Amino acid sequence: MPKKVDVAVLGATSLVGEAILEHLSERDFPLGKLYLLSPSLSVGEEISIAGRDIVVQDAEQFDFTQVRIALFAAGAEAAAHYAAKAAAAGCVVIDSSPQFRTDAAVPLVVAEVNPDSIADYLPRKLIASPNAATIHLLKALKPIYDAAGISRINVVSFQSVSGSGKEAINELADQTRAIFNLSETENNVYPKRIAFNLLPQIGAFLDNGYTVEEMKMVNETQRVLADESVAINPTTVRVPVFYGHAQAVHIETRNSISAATARDLLKNTPGVTVIDEREDGSFPTPLDAAAQNDVLVGRIRADISHPNGLNMWIVADNVRAGTALNCVNIAEIFIEKYLK
Ligand SMILES: NC(=O)C1=CN([C@@H]2O[C@H](COP(=O)(O)OP(=O)(O)OC[C@H]3O[C@@H](n4cnc5c(N)ncnc54)[C@H](OP(=O)(O)O)[C@@H]3O)[C@@H](O)[C@H]2O)C=CC1
Numbered sequence: 090m091p092k093k094v095d096v097a098v099l100g101a102t103s104l105v106g107e108a109i110l111e112h113l114s115e116r117d118f119p120l121g122k123l124y125l126l127s128p129s130l131s132v133g134e135e136i137s138i139a140g141r142d143i144v145v146q147d148a149e150q151f152d153f154t155q156v157r158i159a160l161f162a163a164g165a166e167a168a169a170h171y172a173a174k175a176a177a178a179g180c181v182v183i184d185s186s187p188q189f190r191t192d193a194a195v196p197l198v199v200a201e202v203n204p205d206s207i208a209d210y211l212p213r214k215l216i217a218s219p220n221a222a223t224i225h226l227l228k229a230l231k232p233i234y235d236a237a238g239i240s241r242i243n244v245v246s247f248q249s250v251s252g253s254g255k256e257a258i259n260e261l262a263d264q265t266r267a268i269f270n271l272s273e274t275e276n277n278v279y280p281k282r283i284a285f286n287l288l289p290q291i292g293a294f295l296d297n298g299y300t301v302e303e304m305k306m307v308n309e310t311q312r313v314l315a316d317e318s319v320a321i322n323p324t325t326v327r328v329p330v331f332y333g334h335a336q337a338v339h340i341e342t343r344n345s346i347s348a349a350t351a352r353d354l355l356k357n358t359p360g361v362t363v364i365d366e367r368e369d370g371s372f373p374t375p376l377d378a379a380a381q382n383d384v385l386v387g388r389i390r391a392d393i394s395h396p397n398g399l400n401m402w403i404v405a406d407n408v409r410a411g412t413a414l415n416c417v418n419i420a421e422i423f424i425e426k427y428l429k
C-alpha cells in the first residue's frame with residue numbers, strides 16, 4: 090500500500106457511513122487524516138473512530154482540496170449537490186447512492202467483479218457503487234458467469250429494513266413493540282405495516298409493473314457485467330428483518346455446470362462463504378450474515394425443471410458486506426492502482 094491518504098466520509102452518521110468508518114478502522118487501510126461530513130442535522134456530533142475523536146463538519150463549508158478521496162453515503166440528493174464540487178477540488182468520489190449509477194461517464198463497480206472499470210473514473214472523478222442487492226448477487230454469481238456463462242437470472246430478493254436506512258429500523262422496532270403492548274401501529278416509511286408482514290414493493294411502481302428497486306437490479310447487473318444479453322427477472326420483497334438481504338436465485342447457464350462444480354467454485358471465491366452441507370440448519374440466514382463481511386451461499390442444487398438450471402440462496406449484510414465494504418474495496422484498489 091502507498092503512503093497514507095486523506096479521506097472524507099460524507100454521511101458519516103448514516104448506516105452505510107457508520108459501516109464505512111468501521112471498515113476504515115478495522116482494515117489495513119492507508120488512512121491519513123479523516124474528515125467526517127454531514128449535509129444536515131448531525132453537524133457537531135463527535136464520533137470515535139480508531140482512537141480518534143472526530144467532530145462531524147458541515148459539508149457545505151468543507152474544502153474538498155484537503156482530501157484525495159471522498160466516500161459518499163448521504164443519499165442521491167447530497168451526491169448530486171457535492172460530487173461536482175469535490176471533483177473540481179481534485180478529489181475522487183466513491184458514491185453509494187443511485188445518483189450516478191446509470192451515468193455512462195461514471196463507472197459502476199463491484200470490486201470483485203469489474204475492478205478494471207475503476208480506470209474510467211477520470212471524466213467526472215467519480216465511481217458509483219451499485220444497489221446492495223446487486224452487489225451480493227454479482228459477488229456470488231461472477232465465478233459461475235465466468236465458468237459457464239449465464240443467460241437468465243430469476244431472483245426473489247428478501248430485503249431487510251436497514252435497506253431503507255435508520256428511520257426504517259426504528260419503524261420496525263416501534264411497530265413490534267406496539268404490537269406486543271397491544272397498541273396501535275404507525276407506518277411512515279412503508280405503505281403498510283412491516284412488523285410480522287411481507288411487502289412485495291420496494292421503490293415506486295413503474296409502467297412495466299416492476300418497481301424501481303427491481304429495475305435497478307436489472308440495469309445495474311447488466312452494466313457491471315457489461316453484458317446486456319443476461320436476462321434478469323427480479324421480485325423484491327421488504328421483510329421484517331433488521332439486517333441482511335436474502336435472495337432465492339434461479340439461474341440458467343449458457344453451458345452446463347453441475348451443482349457440485351458451482352459449489353467448489355464458490356468455496357474458492359474470496360469474499361464468499363458456502364454453508365451447504367445438506368443437513369438440518371446448514372444454510373445461511375440474515376442472522377448469520379449480520380455484521381459479517383462475506384456473502385453467504387447455500388441451497389446450491391440443480392434445477393429439476395431446466396437442463397441448465399441452478400438454484401441457490403444468497404445472504405449478506407446489505408449495509409456492511411454489501412455497500413460499505415464495496416466502497417472501501419474500491420477505494421483500496423483506486424489508491425493502489427490509480428492514485429498519483
Ligand atoms: N442502507 C442500505 O442498505 C444501502 C444504502 N445505500 C446508500 O447509502 C446512503 C446512505 O443510506 P443509509 O445508510 O441507508 O441512510 P440512513 O437513513 O441510515 O441515514 C441517512 C441520514 O439520515 C439522518 N438520520 C440519522 N438518523 C435518522 C433517523 N432516526 N431518522 C431519519 N434520519 C436519520 C442522518 O443524517 P443527519 O443526522 O445529519 O440528518 C443520516 O446521515 C444512501 O446514499 C443510499 O443510497 C446504498 C446501498 C445500500
Ligand SMILES: N[C@@H](CC(=O)OP(=O)(O)O)C(=O)O
Pocket residue numbers: 185186187219220221222248249251252253291302305407
Ligand atoms: N434500496 C435498497 C438499499 C439500497 O441499495 O439503496 P439504494 O439503491 O437507494 O442505494 C433497499 O431498500 O434495500
